[in-house]
Amino acid sequence: MRIRISHSITYAYDEPVRQLTQILRLTPRDHDGQHVMSWRIEPTVDGNLRAGQDAHGNIVHTFSADGPISDLAIHVGGVIETLDLAGVIRGTIERVPPEVFRRDTLLTTPDDALRDFAMTATRADATPLAKMHALTEALHDLLACDRSGQRTGVGAAAAFAAGGGIPQDLAHIFMTCARQLGIPARYVSGYVAQSDALPEAEGAHAWAEAHLTDYGWIGFDCANGLCPIDTHVRIAAGLDFSDAAPVRGARKGGSGENLAVLVSARAANAQLANQ
Template sequence: MRIRVVHETVYQYDSPARGLIQMLRLTPRDHDGQHVRAWRIEPTVDGRLSRREDGFGNVVHVFSADGLEEALTIRVTGEVETTETHGVMRGISEWLPDPFYLRESRFAVADEAIRAFADDAAAGGNDPLDRLHRLLAGVHGAVEYAPGPTGAATTAAEAFALRKGVGQDLAHVFIAAARHLEIPVRYVSGYYWRPDAAEQEAGHAWVEARVPDLGWVGFDPAHGIAVTEAHLRVAIGLDYLDAAPVRGSRTGGGTETMIVRVRVDDARATNREAADEEAGDRAPAAPAGRAQVQSQG
């Protein structure tokens, strides 16, 4: 499929900001099953935008600006072609050894409750892949997807205690549990196309786990599925801190308000709808006094 993304992050300040610097992990890379056709990052104020790569191989744009007025919008637009790989990740340059992803990280620490849950969820698994699928089903069933109760700084243990969270939280719970089971696993940020919800509150998050003789495999605990062609992979890390779409700091500006708007469409379906609308606009007008009637097959 072809996924079209429009992602706007709006910052509003109650007084002018003297300056800011932002680390933007908002640009996907090509790999098997994912080809970037077009991608743009457009800040609405003048500044400096430079591109680099971090230690995980993520594309990072550094944006800095001085003398901001009352608002800044970072607008991301692009189209990415995706194909089904059944969750298996190929064609990715690995910058770090697999054991690195066994490291405990700030948001994905397994407390006693998560350790007991992981042992129980994976029990009876015949092989590592089977254990991961059991863990996937366990996390999806144990933690309800519910925006609101958690925030960007919520840990795996806190989300698991609440038994509620969003994609980020379910990913952290899965990561903490998998590392307890001594399975290398990492956090993934990106986008997810949903046929029933083009307008979304934020991007999405899932995980990738290392499976012997198979490689890295993507799992989406929020939806209880292996990664599909509807997932658009952007950045990876040990947890959210390493793959956050936007992180930064500023001087001045008083109180800051952030508004996020994300739209994820099937570009081909959208293009077909636009073509149908255009064809409809060109339809001949009915003579005065007569109504056009739609034929039925």
């Protein structure tokens, strides 16, 4: 599938910004399941845009600019060609051993309820792969997925107690349970092509990957109740949202920030993709 992505992040400030820095994890890279045909990052103010990589191998751009800046937009997008590999991830840059992803973080710290759920949702005699599928199905059936797109900022235990959250929260819950079962799990940010076939396909998305000895890394999308297919575009991965946040920033001045985000991810035909 060819997927055309358009992602705009717009800031407006009541008081002009004197200086700002944005850390952007918004650029996909090639692996066996996706090929980047075109991609761009375009800020609307003059500044310095530098490319690099983080400890997880994610592509990171740092944008810095001096003010006064009253408004700023960052337009990101391009065309990605994807393949359905049933969630199996191959050909990615792996700089961190899988065992590191067994570690709990602030957003994936379990409580008794999550520990109990991880055990009751899976059979003790099942294979690790069967356990991950059972966990995905159980969480998809149990938890409500919030379509608001507003980041909650809560950890897995709080989201589980609340009965759901945005896809980011569901990914954290899955990761917490997988780690309790002794299986390394990591957070993935990306996009999902909008489709009537998927219940949760609003453009920007998040899911999890689990590392299984016999298969390597495999993706699990609890919001949609399936392994990622050719509708999914993988952008960044890490121990939790903090490692793969699409945008992080700091500024001097600029009180009264107003933020607007617009994301579109749709199947593109060959003619449009080649324009």
